[in-house]
Amino acid sequence: MNLKGMYPPITTPFLDEEIDLEGLARNVSRWMQTGLSGLVVLGSNGEAPLVDDDELEWVVATARQGVPRDRQLIAGTARQSTRATIRATRVAATAGADAVLVQTPHFFKTQMTADALVSYYQAVADASPVPVILYSFAPLTGVQLQPATVRRLAEHPNIVGLKESNGDMAQVADHVTQAPPGFGVLVGAAATLYASLCLGASGGILAVACVVPELCVRLHRAASEGRHQEALELQRRLTPLARSVTTVYGVPGLKAAMDLAGYVGGAPRLPLLPASDSAREAIRSQLVALEELAEAGDTL
Amino acid sequence: MNLKGMYPPITTPFLDEEIDLEGLARNVSRWMQTGLSGLVVLGSNGEAPLVDDDELEWVVATARQGVPRDRQLIAGTARQSTRATIRATRVAATAGADAVLVQTPHFFKTQMTADALVSYYQAVADASPVPVILYSFAPLTGVQLQPATVRRLAEHPNIVGLKESNGDMAQVADHVTQAPPGFGVLVGAAATLYASLCLGASGGILAVACVVPELCVRLHRAASEGRHQEALELQRRLTPLARSVTTVYGVPGLKAAMDLAGYVGGAPRLPLLPASDSAREAIRSQLVALEELAEAGDTL
């Protein structure tokens, strides 16, 4: 499995607190008209912790209908217990996922030693019908996947890559250096995408790619093809919006940006509240700035 | 509902990864022979995040059989989404819980504004058939229930108390000062139990009370009755073991301590690993020290 390029961790649209499968299908269809390598359903940006277990199957199956077999459909299936993660992984695989993205368990942070994490991921990878992608997001979860742990896990034939969202360039460099051939290192912190690609990362799973997929794809291509100046300039333009739809305004901000960009965004599930009017205004200005560049001859 | 005295947040025993309801019943029966005011099932120490939704009912029902109606059975029912929390709360109430303990949602930390938290707890309290106890544990979750937020929520007739595990005495003092009459403030950080009782806290929900319930009950009584010197001395003796079964060795350490004290402890559910031999030895020494004091005429 070749993890390379840009993947949006797509949102889960809701209507009156229920999943809007039709809206989901519409979004997927539009993303598949761009140069994205695939997409991720039910990651953090898909509000996975707010989605019930019996809804997982429908989200994956609906996305699968829109994602052709030559692009990758990845499903987030991490739960806090090993057995629940395995159960969700099997459901996702059956429903059509090409791979699963599994965040470190983290509720019992201090107990998540390297040994506990290795044993967790090995059990999941042994049981999973599809390849497993590791996922470390320490600023959110308080749990680190150290490079040495990733190296041990990368030996498992069913573990094929890593999503690294810590924004720590030294760790990205370590992961890339130590990875066996074919092991994908995807970054999750958009503001460091270009720097990470310089260091050898193979792509990214970025919230902002839900909103401006072509801009992200172009940045990845520019960096891959050695057009460093262009990549740096695209990074500079991407960063403000990327921050708005993650650290600044969160999933509600991401959904607001999608609404403004013509996707089905909508309200998040409670207890998340919709983006405030001022958040929406700030995001609108950032989008307008990007669009003006596009009209001046640039594709977003 | 009068929240006062000591409550152990009990562990969930497992046998080969399945819940051991018989072991649970044996533990409950023994705790009920002490001066505990009641107990809490499926809190963090009950490995709630590792327990499946369909297991909740059986744990509550089994505990209920052992907890007489004049003591309080409290069930942890927090989920990340509002709707899942309400669903779990109703199941727990039907299965016999006298009240529910609801930790702040925290996966989307930065979005958990005071408004989001108020709206979450009001929705849960409106829907809950039984009284609701707020639960703030910022060092673990990254989400604070500020005194001003607690004060707003305490006006809801179905919100009857707060478990505060931050170990911040200034906040405990604030909560106590602002609480309306009858609103219980229970602390969750054992090392600060006596200091918190001085400040007016009404009791505690402490892991160490699973292991040495009588010692905790005596400390609470001594403080309530103004025997400050005795309370301070009990606190001093309690603290090392209390740390071992929480911050130092976590739930695996708590279960090991219970094994050593004659309760059904056992292994935690994966990915949690059992306590190491050295952890077990450290805990054994602490228990022996406490037992020697007991044999010298002191009750634990």
Next chain:
Amino acid sequence: MNLKGMYPPITTPFLDEEIDLEGLARNVSRWMQTGLSGLVVLGSNGEAPLVDDDELEWVVATARQGVPRDRQLIAGTARQSTRATIRATRVAATAGADAVLVQTPHFFKTQMTADALVSYYQAVADASPVPVILYSFAPLTGVQLQPATVRRLAEHPNIVGLKESNGDMAQVADHVTQAPPGFGVLVGAAATLYASLCLGASGGILAVACVVPELCVRLHRAASEGRHQEALELQRRLTPLARSVTTVYGVPGLKAAMDLAGYVGGAPRLPLLPASDSAREAIRSQLVALEELAEAGDTL
């Protein structure tokens, strides 16, 4: 040396960036008409890091003229290097200090191991003509004096006490429990004063005691004499102002509060800026609230 009761860590008044020794003398004289046990010059609240080495002597000597021999004059003399700390300690002793308060060196935080700290304090205590008081303020400095380290150091005949500003009740309890007879444990976090006194602390070094010394003295007496309800009530009243003059508005806020209470406050030294108008207003309201209580028959 008996460290017991309340000590204000006094501010250093400036006029056009130069030390105002006359203003200092006026303040000291007024504080000495209260029940304070003594005072501390050139601690953090004395802007010690902003005071030049050649100014130290004059500040100590001026304070000494106002502090009678039956009260204690303590001088902050910590520098980052061992030799500079010893030099400042000797100057302060010669100028009349009864004891020195020595904060942990902290610029090279990660190198401040227990061994480095023990060796530092032993060298200072060996060289100091007057008793040494340890000082740990981890939230500011990132360096902890662990209870085990304090215990080792307390064996030195010239180390007589500890100021603990971490606000961590479990550590205060540890320090008190382990301290040899006569070793003073003074707290620096005003919001936890009463709780700390319950745990056996012998007093406090509190910024707020610069502003409302009698209120602090009364709280200490009430707690010492077992009048817990009165102490708790005084704590409740003290806390808001105590926060304003430390964590919320810092030294500029403390100086503004002193101006309002009739002491010589004035502007801090640059780069510290004076308190804003809104800070000043907030502090004024808190003082008015305290004064109204006083007029209603209560002494501040």
Next chain:
Amino acid sequence: MNLKGMYPPITTPFLDEEIDLEGLARNVSRWMQTGLSGLVVLGSNGEAPLVDDDELEWVVATARQGVPRDRQLIAGTARQSTRATIRATRVAATAGADAVLVQTPHFFKTQMTADALVSYYQAVADASPVPVILYSFAPLTGVQLQPATVRRLAEHPNIVGLKESNGDMAQVADHVTQAPPGFGVLVGAAATLYASLCLGASGGILAVACVVPELCVRLHRAASEGRHQEALELQRRLTPLARSVTTVYGVPGLKAAMDLAGYVGGAPRLPLLPASDSAREAIRSQLVALEELAEAGDTL
């Protein structure tokens, strides 16, 4: 003033706690035989907080004798007060420094607002006879120089650059993007050197450049000339040693590494303790690995 290339923040050698000016001169002479752009005296790695004010002049003057006028001699002159910083700055300029590097004041962290920092740096830049370089190292000091603050300060004609040691690539990118032409952005976190250069940083001030200057210079050249693969490979080799002489073993480790590489390292000033034997061994292995590569045809 053109800040570009690699600068070591040199150590201050001591003999029996006194400054070893001869050792300093020997080191400087050797560094000047490499491609370094200049050097920095009395930064953190020069143990500046442990050096007395009256020693500053001699260190600068001694270094100046060895640094030709076509390379840059930069002196760290930050103190906590504005006036002491200005005084040290003037001394350094008189003694021969080409520029001064001024770390944010940080003892009163919470008071270091953007306004306070702007006013501090403007006063220093107004008074300084030589150009001023800003210095932000938030992980150590807790004080951030936000990109917006740097942009305001960069308008001052006597502020010519920034050392940024936070290791945050998004901030490096922001600084580079906003900097006026000719404003140098030097990074201080060696593990992110190559990534930072990709983003447009003009060079680095790196502890590891005290030990393997040529390796650092080659990395900078490779990146500048678009040989990305070579730069990445050099970064990979540099990182382990770079960590040992900073975050892992600190200044004592840096001095041990210098001893091993034939420079005058020696013991740090107390309270810093010399590197342990195991630290020394770890560093030796890392140096041997680098030298073997060199013997295989590579220059270090």
